[in-house]
Amino acid sequence: MARHKGTIGILTGGGDVPGLNPAIRAVTFRALREGYRVLGIRRGWGGLVDLVSDPKADNRDHVQELTEEVVNRAGRTGGTFLHTSRTRPSHLPKANLPEHLRTSYAGEISDVTPEILKNLEFLGIDFLIPIGGDDTLSYAQRLHGEGVKVVGIPKTMDNDVPGTDYCIGFSTCVTRTIELTHKLRTTAGSHERFLVIEVFGRYAGFSALLPTMAGAADRCLIPEHPFDIEQITDLLCYDRRRNPSNYSVVLISEGATMAHHPQMSFESDEADQYGHRKLGGIGDKVAALLKELSPKYNQGRRVNIVNQRLGYLVRCGDPDALDSIVPMAFGNLALDLVLGNVSGRLVCLHNGCYDSVPIDVVTGTKKVVDVDKYYNSQRLRPKYESFARQPLFIMTSDR
Structure with a gap:
């Protein structure tokens, strides 16, 4: 079996936008060439909620291994081939609990973060790269606080993620x-x-x-x-x-x-x-x-x-030029941080320059029109x- 430097997980959460697939492609291409294994988490945080941490379980509906062939075909298209959801593991309604967790969580609303942490460990994920708006990224910030190595990528049609001038999908x-x-x-x-x-x-x-x-x-x-x-x-x-x-x-x-x-x-x-x-x-x-x-x-x-x-x-259809270029740069910027073992960051654009900021910026303020x-x-x-x-x-x- 080939040995890897580590395993990177990537997911997309919230509303779909053009540019998500190019970002997934950029992360995967660079990561594979740097010697990492890449796992795509399906349906945002929902994939980590539904996953069963048992080697004998069939988790193909919740996670898939990403290859150049898979992401190259999807990278020119809109939407997200990993699918998406508005699942919030820290506030999961009883009706959304998967069958295998229903005996462990009895409340109408449950915080299943312990299951997320267990499933990340089960998958062997060393770095997690969530792509989303401030809702998706706010939970990423929560995981960072729990010790998970996280690098976030901002996306939203509204361009309202704090800390960055630009979010994937806005152009x-x-x-x-x-x-x-x-x-x-x-x-x-x-x-x-x-x-x-x-x-x-x-x-x-x-x-x-x-x-x-x-x-x-x-x-x-x-x-x-x-x-x-x-x-x-x-x-x-x-x-x-x-x-x-x-x-x-x-x-x-x-x-x-x-x-x-x-x-x-x-x-x-x-x-x-x-x-x-x-x-x-x-x-x-x-x-x-x-x-x-x-x-x-x-x-x-x-x-x-x-x-x-x-x-x-x-928000449907293929990305325009900027939403093909910026996701490529954001994905590679995320890998720069991974290679430097730097986590708890949000990649960003500020005054025309690519950079990163602490991920807690997404919960510290609102980005609105002045x-x-x-x-x-x-x-x-x-x-x-x-x-x-x-x-x-x-x-x-x-x-």
Whole structure:
């Protein structure tokens, strides 16, 4: 049997984004060539929960050995071939306990971290590389505190992981948002309507603000600034009058709220294991109110609406160029840390340079838009000033 320097585990957690498979490929290629064995944990933390630490058990549904052939085929595609979940081992509902753990944990919510530690030891994993947002990475930080060697890689459509200017998936999200918004303009212009588009962004408005800055929309509504519905109606009517095709466009983060109704809009009351309810519906509410209020600002005439939620259209499919390049660099940066026996770090981009920060940054602060610096709250649009020395995507992690 071939001897290895050690075993590296890699997993993806939370929502899928383009760029996950290129990151898995980068880690695996470099690790194998450096003499490591690489195990892919399936379905995020769920794979480590469900795994049975018995040499005779069939764990092929929970873990797989990664080879160049496997990752090279998947590395050019979107999503994650390892699959993903929102499993939170420290807060696992009784209904999600696997059969072999049900006699050991009787509570409605259980912390099964002891099982995770046992399973990591069973697999012989020396370094664990989780790829995820602040939820997935917050549990990685917990494991680091338990003595597990962890190097995290940030990903999220919202670009809201603290400590890094860039998260895998954000560029493709912005690219698709701009592309799809411009396509929808033809209908909005043909019918002389308001175009209302709801995009991702629970607590941070980067995915609405940056496409607007790039010319995709006239205005944007972000979670960091509760908006006045009368104000946005007035501004969109103003934009519509100035447009030769007599339409205007607003991008709305899914987590945006109205000043007179500060609650977020949810699809249902059901929450995931991290306590998050599925957002959705603020675009519908705004569209209805814009239609109702528009006569007040349009000489008594109602303006009809084109209302669209982009949702999974911006997170499916293949990664763009940046979400192919950055995951490659992040994966190799993670291996640099592994080779240096450095753990408890989060790889990052800051002011255009690759680096790493302590992984506890993900639980120490929230990364949101600096409204005073980047958002004109009087005009409900980005500020177009002070670009000197700013990074590629303008808004930084400001660490």
